[in-house]
Amino acid sequence: MFWIRDKENQKPFIKEDEIFNILEGTKSPSKLKVRDIIQxxxxxxxxxxDEVATLLNVEDDETLEEIFEGARTLKRNVYGNRIVFFAPLYIGNKCINNCEYCGFRSSNTEIYRNSLSFEQLEKEVKALEDKGHKRLILVYGxxxxxxxxxxxxxxxTVYKTKNRNGEIRRVNINAAPQTIDDYKKIKEVGIGTFQIFQETYHFDTYKKVHPKGPKSSYIWRLYGLDRAVAAGIDDVGIGALFGLYDYKFEVMGLLYHTIHLEERFGFGPHTISFPRIEPALNTPLSEQPPYLVNNNEFQKIVAILRLAVPYTGLILTAREPSHIRNEVLKLGVSQIDAGSNIGIGAYSTEDQQAYKKSQFTLGDQRSLDTVINELAIEGYLPSFCTACYRMGRTGEHFMEFAIPGFVKRFCTPNAILTLLEYAQDYAPENTRISIEKRIxxxxKVMNEGPLKEKLLERMDLVKAGKRDLYF
Structure with a gap:
């Protein structure tokens, strides 16, 4: 058991003055230095x-392109061409916080408050399973x-809800920070990753945009994942909401958070998320973010995060429009959602008023099948794999595989098996053809040997009706 100090005695591990000094001291970096960092x-x-700040201070297009190419290369080396799919499922939008950028904030009288009953939750899960989803992230106010x-x-309820060949094999959580005892209750039911986004690592900005509610405590939230790890949850995800403060500072904040977890627990975050603020119903700040991140800066953020923490999955959500997602995917993204609907109860009802129950608006509203088909044609390998979590390849053990690049050895065959399931159970003919060509x-490029032989055997079993086979 890790000893966790009470929140009054904890000190921020985000060293603001140090970050500002490093960013100032690494301005106008030489190309040679940048190339050394990429290597x-x-x-x-x-x-x-120092190295991440150096990359953040690159402004000329030629050197930026070298950063982008480095990120693409690293993605290929560590993760291959695999893209893991998930779907967000919003359980309820009641909230006692008053975050100025969020449609769920307590003072927003125009949003329709609603929570799924367990009967409604089952309907939502079945609707998602009917589309082919195997991985969900549950989101709560x-x-x-x-x-x-x-x-x-x-x-x-999610795990026990099955529909024909459909089942959810991994449930991740995006919820408020918990106490250690409460994290233990959540761990016992077999969750995957527990996500907490700090939103902004800049203290004064944090206090300004979180004026009321439990979320107003910067320290309680900052140490939220420490308590999760202390409770035995070793798959944790971090994130920042870009647009609240300077993007360079926020990237450094994500890095400092990563280093803190590594130094304290021996492993870093399983995932890093980097959403931009999107418009929300009756939420003025979301319409005019104080530090708007343009598309070029957004690509730069993703590429630098990929280089900064090579072993960590990067999550790109459907907040972004499809053309931006298609570009950013190339820079090191490993997980995306598709076919998403963030209205409460909207998957099963196709509620046309879902935006009145939503936290923000979505930029990419393509169906899951459309995205899978497009990515397969473009040379990506769509995946619904959940094997690492179920085989115990999490936390420090996951890093042992991910850092040297061994994780790709398991991920490619597991991705093929889950994609073949999708082709057999859900894909229309045009997508099935694209998938067969991709597989x-x-x-063709997989090395001959026992692993490939076993994969071919298991593919035959999937075609014969077997499900949930993995390495």
Whole structure:
């Protein structure tokens, strides 16, 4: 058991003055220095603050392109061409916080407040399973109704809800920070990753945009994942909401958070998210973010995060429009959602008023099948794999595989098996043809040997009706 100090005695591990000094001291970097940093990252070694600040201070297009190419290369080396799919499922939008950028904030009288009943939750899960989803992230407002017991019961409901060949094999959580005892309750029901986004790592900005509610405590939120790890949850995800403060500072904040977790627990975050603020109903700040991140800066953020923490999955959500997602995917993204609807109860009802129950608006509203088909044609390998979590390849053990690039050895065959399931159970003919061609190309470049032989055997079993086979 890790000893966790009470929140009054904890000190921020985000050293603001140090970050500002490093960013100032690494301005106008030489191309040679940038290239050396890229080469270090390509050796799958996590970058230090000076190195990340140096990359953030690159402004000329030619050197930026070298950063982008480094990120593309690292993605290929560590993750291959695999893209893992998930779907967000919003359980309820009641909230006692008053975050100025969020449609769920307590003072927003125009949003329709609603929480799924367990019967409605089952309908939502079946609707998602009917599309082919295998991985979900459950999202909750911060409210007494959504306590640890409730979260645990919703997770249990999701896992037990099956529909023909459909089942959810991994449930991740995006919820308010918990106490250690409450995290233990949630862990017991078999969650995957627990996500907490700090939103902004800049203290004064944080206090300004979180004026009311439990979320107003910067420290309680900052140490939220420490308590999760202390409770035995070793798959944790971090994130920042870009647009609240300067993007360079926020990237450094994500790096410092990563280093903190590594130094304290021996492993870093399983995922890093980097959403931009999107418009929300009756939420003025979301319409005019104080530090708007343009598309070029957004690509730069993703590429640098990929180089900064080579072993960590990068999550790109459907907040972004499809053309931006298509460009950013190339720069090191490993997980995306598709066919998403963030209205409460909207998957099963196709509610046309879902935006009145939503936290923000979505930029990419393509169906899951459309995205899978497009990516397969473009040379990506769509995946619904959940094997690492179920085989215990999490936390420090996951880093042992991910840092040297060994994880790709398991991910490619597991991705093929889950994609073949999708082709057999859900894909229309045009997508099935695209998938078959993609799998054929993957098999051509796979090394001959026992692993490939076992994969071919298991593919035959999938075609014969077997499901949930993995390495």
């Amino acid at each position: 270090k990252s390509l050796s799958k070694e996590r970058l230090n603050p 911060e409210h007494p109704d959504y306590d640890a017991d409730f979260i645990a019961k919703t997770v249990e 054929e190309e993957e098999l």
